[in-house]
Amino acid sequence: CNECNADTTKGKNDNGRESIMHYVTDINPDAIRIAKWTAEVNGIPLEEFHAIQCDLASKINDPVDVLIFNPPYVPTPDEEVGSNGIEASWAGGKDGRVVLDRALSDIARLLAFPHGVAYVVVVDDNYPEGLAMIMKERYEIKVIPILRRRARNEFLTILRMTPTRMFQRKE
Secondary structure, X not given: OXXXXXXXXXXXXXOOOEEEEEEEEEOOHHHHHHHHHHHHHXXXXXXXXXXXXXXXXXXXXXXXXXXXXXXXOEEOOHHHOOOOOHHHHOXXXXXXXXXXXXXXXXXXXXXXXXXXXXXXXXXXXXXXXXXXXXXXXXXXEEEEEEEEEEEOOEXXXXXXXXXXXXXXXXX
C-alpha cells in the first residue's frame, strides 16, 4: 500500500464537538475499501472521512494538522515500484526512497503552519539523515527520529516532521 493518512480540524459539528476531517489515500482500490470499512466499524462519521484512490496525496489540497505516511521503503529494483502485484506494497526502489522522495514536496505542501506534524516510517536503508537534510534545506522542515524498533530483520524508525515556516504554495 502506498498509503497516506491526514487529519485536519474543521471547527464544530452539529453535536457541538470538534469536527475532524480524515483523509486516506492509496493507489490500491482494496486498501481504499478496507479503509472505508475500518472507519465505519470505528464510528467515524461519513461526512468526516474521505478515502481517495490516488497517487500519494495528490488530491488533497487543504493544509493538514497530522499526516501519517507509511511508504513502501524496502530497497528493490526500481521496476517493482508501483507495479500491480503485492510487491508494490513494500517495493521502494533504489535505497527504498523512490516513493518517499516523490512524497517530500507533498508533505511540505500539506503541513499546516505552525502546528502541523507528519510521522513517516523509514528504515536505515532509506538514509534518514539524508532525508532530514533534504527536508531542512528544501522546505525548512525539522525532522527528528522519535521511535526506533526492531521488526524481524529490520529497524523501523518513525520520523517526526514539523514546518519551521509557512510553505510557499505556487498558484
